[in-house]
Amino acid sequence: MIGIALTLISLWYGQNHGLLTIAASEEAAEVDGLFNIMMTISTGIFLLVEGILIYCAWKYRRKAGDDTDGQPIEGNVPLEILWTVIPAIIVLGISVYSFDVYSSLSGVDTHSVQQAPIAQTSQSSVSGSAIAATLPDASQVKTANMDISIPLAQRKPADVIVNIMGLQYAWIFTYPKTGITAGELHLPVGKQVQVNMTASDVIHAFWVPEFRLKQDAIPGRESVFKFTPNKVGDYDLICAELCGPYHGAMRTKVVVETIEAFEKWQQEQLVASKENLNQALAINSRNGSSATFLNSHSKHMDIS
Numbered sequence: 001m002i003g004i005a006l007t008l009i010s011l012w013y014g015q016n017h018g019l020l021t022i023a024a025s026e027e028a029a030e031v032d033g034l035f036n037i038m039m040t041i042s043t044g045i046f047l048l049v050e051g052i053l054i055y056c057a058w059k060y061r062r063k064a065g066d067d068t069d070g071q072p073i074e075g076n077v078p079l080e081i082l083w084t085v086i087p088a089i090i091v092l093g094i095s096v097y098s099f100d101v102y103s104s105l106s107g108v109d110t111h112s113v114q115q116a117p118i119a120q121t122s123q124s125s126v127s128g129s130a131i132a133a134t135l136p137d138a139s140q141v142k143t144a145n146m147d148i149s150i151p152l153a154q155r156k157p158a159d160v161i162v163n164i165m166g167l168q169y170a171w172i173f174t175y176p177k178t179g180i181t182a183g184e185l186h187l188p189v190g191k192q193v194q195v196n197m198t199a200s201d202v203i204h205a206f207w208v209p210e211f212r213l214k215q216d217a218i219p220g221r222e223s224v225f226k227f228t229p230n231k232v233g234d235y236d237l238i239c240a241e242l243c244g245p246y247h248g249a250m251r252t253k254v255v256v257e258t259i260e261a262f263e264k265w266q267q268e269q270l271v272a273s274k275e276n277l278n279q280a281l282a283i284n285s286r287n288g289s290s291a292t293f294l295n296s297h298s299k300h301m302d303i304s
């Protein structure tokens with residue numbers, strides 16, 4: 001009876017703990033499934049252990065007038081085997097399950113992982129000189145061969161590709177298809193996103209709790225991952241790796257929007273960058289008179 005009650009309570013609580021924020025990506029269900037299973041098992045173990053503790057404390061409490069000691073017990077081999085084997089099976093099971101979830105999320109084919117060297121595209125000059133300064137002979141330093149796993153998912157391209165750069169203390173998003181660069185991550189709902197991420201100075205970490213995604217951004221290395229946001233809304237992107245004194249301020253907004261709104265945002269970004277370019281050209285142009293440059297501004301300022 002107690003066993004059945006424990007099982008039922010654990011199963012119920014494992015599904016109804018209410019500890020997770022809303023899930024806003026297709027992959028979130030897998031992570032939540034893993035979390036719920038672990039919660040179910042933990043609840044069962046917690047109730048069992050605490051229940052036995054409380055029961056024994058009450059059952060074997062000191063009784064009035066009884067000054068004798070309890071029986072001395074030295075070890076119990078079957079019991080010790082039991083409480084070693086059961087946790088071992090649980091840990092093994094969770095390991096296999098979580099590895100399965102991890103490999104399906106990262107898009108990396110864990111059964112045939114390929115290694116390929118990539119060019120170091122983002123090694124900052126600061127860290128380079130810092131390394132050289134701390135080493136006795138810089139000529140002996142060999143460039144490390146950076147290896148990344150080629151994601152299986154790279155064979156079929158994602159709908160949206162975003163290059164993300166983490167730096168102290170901001171995130172920069174570049175959309176290679178359109179050339180847009182932004183400080184906010186805009187994504188169309190229901191479309192698969194591929195992120196190619198790196199960092200320019202120290203290690204940062206991309207974390208959007210609602211997507212159930214947390215991935216390190218590492219200087220000199222590209223982290224590739226895919227996900228599909230499936231709920232329109234604004235979410236916080238938080239740096240999850242202590243990266244300096246202003247680490248706490250290193251957060252920005254992720255806007256998941258309808259495809260129409262995303263297209264509109266893209267157009268606005270393109271127009272804005274074109275205007276910036278035009279202004280820069282006007283300022284730099286030696287042939288253009290100051291009147292030509294002022295023309296565009298006078299319209300805005302309502303002067304003629």
Ligand SMILES: [Cu+2]
Binds near residue numbers: 166243247
């Ligand atoms: Cu950071």
